Amino acid sequence: MNLFRAVLFSFLFITSFNLYSHNPEDFVIAEIERGQMNFENEQIAAEYGAALKRQRARRLAAMPFYKKFYIFVKAGFQHIIPEGIDHILFVLGLFFSCITFRSLLWQVTAFTVAHSITLVLAAQGLVQLSGDIVEAIIALSIVWVAVENCLYKEPSKWRYMIVFAFGLLHGLGFAALLTQYGLPKDNFISMLLAFNLGVEFGQLAVLVIAFVLIKMIMKKNWYSNEIKIPASLIIAGIGLFWFIERVF
Amino acid sequence: MSKNLIFTSQLKTYKMRKLLFISALLIIVSCQQQSEMDPNINPFFQEWNTPHEVPPFLDIKDEHYMPAYEKGMEENLSEIDVIVNNPEEPTFSNTIEELERTGKLLSKVGRVFSNLASSNTNPQLQELQRELSPMLSAHYDKISLNEGLFNRVESLWQDRENLGLTSEQLKLLEDTRKQFVRSGALMSEEQKKQISEINSKISGLSTSFGQNLLAETNGFELILNKSDLEGLSDGVVAAALDAASQKMDKAESEEEKEKYKNKYVFTPHRSSMYPFLTESTRRDLREKLYISYVMRGDNGNETDNKEIAAEIAKLRAERAKIMGYKTHAHFVLEENMLKTPEEVYDLLVKLWEPAVKRAKVEVADMQAVANAEGQNFEIAAWDWWHYSEKVRKEKYDLDESAIKPYLSLDNVLQGVFNTTNKLWGLNFTELFDIDLYHPDARVWQVTDKDGSHLGIFIGDYFTRSNKRGGAWMSSFKGQSNLDGRERPIVVNVCNFPAPVGDNPALLSFDNVVTLFHEFGHAMHGTLTNVTYGSMAGTSGPRDFIELPSQLLEHWASEPEVLKSFATHYETGESIPDDLIDKLLNASKFNQGFINTEYLAASLLDMDWHTISAEEDLKDANKFESESMRKVGLIDEIAPRYRSTYFAHIFSGGYSSGYYSYVHAAVLDSDAFEAFKEAGDVFDPNLSSKLRSTIYSKGSTEEAMDLFVQFRGRKAEIGPLLKVRGLDGAE
Incomplete structure (x- = not known):
């Protein structure tokens, strides 16, 4: 029952006039509003690298x-x-x-x-x-x-x-x-x-x-x-x- | 493993070694926690002995999801069987509480998957999502249509007075029963058959509606030459050039390639259209693009949505009738905070007049600008973005680049943490030894004022190409007190621009408001303290759950609070007063338009879903224009969504629910007004009342009761009108 309700209710919400939830059926809305997602591996890797560097900097800054x-x-x-x-x-x-x-x-x-x-x-x-x-x-x-x-x-x-x-x-x-x-x-x-x-x-x-x-x-x-x-x-x-x- | 890698690297190219060097360094800093998982066993089938039971993200691979889902569904069904076949008489504990305990594995995999399929996705996960969607809905149908299970629930319900239940238990029993009833448990076989036929028709039509809309949106493109780009800024031009080159890459024939060569492409996607409508000085082209947008699904071709929309509305009305409701809206609203269409209409109409009045003033302002330019036309719908931008510059101008240095992400986070500290005594400690699904995701432990553990908060703030757009809150673990104290793991995902190089991330004020908004949801998910997990946190009705989030936004724009966290990242100076004034003034810009288009769409939604089953509906356009004429929508504004592209209600799950955002806005403005009246935005009594009513009760009580408990009365619209500058005070 947990999930039964979770599926109905747990879909998430977003800033005031920007409605789209995580319900798979709502993805069409997201796609229409924002266009299709474009997976470019090189860019994803570059973003990941930059993020790693930021993470390292945060972790280092917190170390004795x-x-x-x-x-x-x-x-x-x-x-x-x-x-x-x-x-x-x-x-x-x-x-x-x-x-x-x-x-x-x-x-x-x-x-x-x-x-x-x-x-x-x-x-x-x-x-x-x-x-x-x-x-x-x-x-x-x-x-x-x-x-x-x-x-x-x-x-x-x-x-x-x-x-x-x-x-x-x-x-x-x-x-x-x-x-x-x-x-x-x-x-x-x-x-x-x-x-x-x-x-x-x-x-x-x-x-x-x-x-x-x-x-x-x-x-x-x-x-x-x-x-x-x-x-x-x-x-x-x-x-x-x-x-x-x-x-x- | 790592030895091997390093060894082979010696034979490979230098670049490879460079990468390895860096990753080795990373490993030193990053992997302070050793995975205890058995790599040969699907992580979803193992205990997670991670700190605070954060999912072991590094061990979870794409191929683990499907088997876990399959096993999870199987387990779930056999757990249900055990409950149904229990020879003992049904009791609250052996039925309702046992139901709460079912589906643990499914929830374990489901929470991770649905989060990552949005925040860190890839084509495989997206494909998996399409595959899973029908499987899951069939699975939940099996549970909600399980007669044996319903009979146990129903016999408890009939006997509810004699069971000695707490109010929370009674509400759970009621809600559970309602789910079954709303799925048709009380219907005759004949009715059930009718409903399931209608459901499958609706589902097919919804899918076609969405597909048509996608085709229509992707089907139009404005292909421009360099000479057509008058007024466009460099960034917009570059994006249009990029769009053309992407089209070229995808083109299949030479001829098609030629079409996009050295051209600039704009489309009816909002991200492409809005910048064009705002900047382009070519009125003819603005009109062309705008018309292509509002005519989507209304072109009389094979992807036309007019009949489909009408058909869906009609089927919904029929279904409602069979189930004993007056209209579809009655059926939907029963579960909401506003319980009847009358209440919703009452609210929308009350707001409508001030909104349209303000919109007319805005039209006049724009006309004045156009006249001063010597233009010889009346402002039309496709002029709105262009001329409102000119009005904005004149009256509400705000130099974003002057504000951003005061709004570094770390300062803003400190600001939101301090706000909840002052309200409720919460403390946030960042944890550095937990590996998440992406290095930009950060994690904090949230502790209560007595130092006890309240939850885990994950913040994933920067945009990236494998994250869906927008901003949302979700959770990796729910809250429950049923079998010991379980505290939640919640997550906020946003799409703020990532910092460049070693600079700190600087946010716009819009971003700040979004951050507070999502953080409000996160607090709703963290402060929750209920016995049964299915009633925890954000499980309440749709027009209520935006209250905790939108309410927190008010603190972000409270000068006292803003000043405390908005300090310049280089000089440490507080944001100057005149910037704050400009900032707050700017939030009133274009509110006539924003509210009118939104309210128009909400009214349209309500109109479509309050029709009776007998109504003769052929022409969606006629229905729509009649609906808009009735309330008096002005020509310069179209509903935010016209019927033929109102995917929220015809393809998504928002039917008779689109109003909910403004309802929540009425609630949050009025709730914040209580603090204003008290003269202290951190008034201790109000803060603790806010927590004990709105933020911690989940759905254990009626949402309206929770609000009244906090405010002492029902909400009034005055404060909202003031916040949005619709009170005519200018």
Whole structure:
């Protein structure tokens, strides 16, 4: 009986002069007043995406600071492991180029400082570059570093400059994704910092894992020919594949 | 699962990964609640252990509905069988209360489906809806025509004095019995057969009426060249161009495509017609489009509705006669707040005169504008939108863009929450860990002044392409105290423009009024506190249920309240007084027209449904013009719906019910007047009386009694005339 009455009565009502109820038989009225519904999947998806972003912003705004901070650190970390395979390859490329921990530290620092700069600038909307170009050059940067590993024994002096320049680009890549994700307005800088921190942890993790695995054999004389060069070649190959894919 | 996704993403294109990255982030923030549902079992067949029993939307897929409906109907029927075959003598508890407990599964799936088929629909759901509609009506027929069940109800009814029932129980028994009687339970077999024949004829004719109307509305198009667009704004032109290109996409032949190439299309759909009639300076084209609109179903072709309308009205009259009613209107109104056609006519006629008087003033105002322009014609019906717009600009001008910054959605929500807080002590806490059917839908817990849980409120405010137009209130769960305290889940769905980028959503004042209106329905559905679910919330008669919603609108335009929430989203300043004045003044614009066209349609509806079965009805046009001549409708205005396109009454369920909106308006204006008289729009005594009568009783008492309990007398029309500027006070 519940529904028997519900069907008769529960149909819903709308603003004063805009009469149409939810009774299926009344849909004809709606269709006449407003025209047929037009389902365009692309538009529905775009609307959904925008709505998700709004929902996220609301949820974030309602969270305590520490929770938000943690979420952004985690997001930054996940952007390297496991999702940032191209960033992992770039960092590995740097790793294979170095025999001394010292030179690796300098390169990674240059890379980090550079991508932090552009990440902040781009997230603030001060720098903008088409995503397609950025992504293509990021792929190229991987090829470059890996090829260089094969040609030189020791990283050259100006290599730091190149790494720094590539770092600037990688920062733009992070920023593009971060902007789509949406930073909360009231904690903009701290959440940006949190995200960057996550990225650094991710990078560090890659290097530590690589270091632990390769440490024992690094000083062997076959290391360069048997490990470093083949690994670099593979990295270069993947980078090249991406470059072609992203350009064409 | 997610590992797999991420793994394969590495092999795929970068864009794919980008999407995944974002969705991974989303998952971190969004999915704080883990689904406990078994994915292999239809969610409608499982317990919902979700917070507050909000439906597990993410687990419900399109293919779950039909099996759940089928099983729900089957279960429902066997539950009814158990009641009917109970060897014990019928008692209130083993019959009426047991009936209340039936159909739980059907209700579970039905509420989710009917909501989502409108608020988040797709072609599959729409198809399903068409499929389900006849299945459900056949199902409910089986229950309402179940003789064994009626016999139990009837024997209780005969013995009602001796059952020791509470007034609520007595009303439930009465209402239940009435449903059966109105479905024909007391008829002889011969009469039942006649009625069912008439019903199926009416149903066939209603369908044809709707189909014809659709064909007629879609059948006319005004195809214009660039040179015909004089006066039209960019947005309107763009929409017309878009309409032409859509027609081109759908065209089947090259020749047809050519017809729309570089053209602009307007149609008799209101959304297309109104902007054209308002803006176009081409009087000849305005006339053409307008005439196409008012002639729908009246073109003497194969989709003509004249005979169909007359035939439907006649069949309804015959049916009423068989059932022992004087006319169809008597049959319908029996269930309403105004009980007889006389009462309805009395109300409509009282309002008619001031409305037409005001409309004549409006015509004169427009004529003055036209004359000043040096035009050499008398204002006609197709000039109304164009010239009333000019009058509006002159006398009622309101810069929407100056007001919107004060009306951000969040501020307005705060405003409506505060209003109910001041009236009834309610508090709203937004919940962020519940996933709904769409990320734009938001959810709040509503608590009472003592902190107890009252209900769940869902607000889904932004327009999107998979949502039906308009605004409405509905529920995902009803209220009942029969087997423990069950509190409702109600939802408001609107079509406000979504914000652009990171800006807040800014509403127009119309939107604000709509939000308060729907929120009024939501409060009716939330404050309800009755024993039996079928009598809860918005279950009352049609001319009553608009009262709780329209009443709340009055607080939105109360300067004291408006000032408290309308603060600029950037500067935080309160809305200035002169803007409020302009805003309130603008609400009186064009009221002569709006009320006249509406009342004309209401009167037409009543006329069609107070004919006797013997009346000789051939020509719907003659009937209509006689009906309008009788009351004195002016030439410059047509009824809001002419007979041949009055789908509400000939295709939908509004027959002799179209008046109900204005009846509710009389009630709400008069009810709010009580607060004005008290000198405090939050007067504590009135507020609590309002809650204990109008908002919490559902249909457990006669609606008119509830109103009188609140107001101390029946409603008067004076306050409404004042609100709408029809009191001649200008």
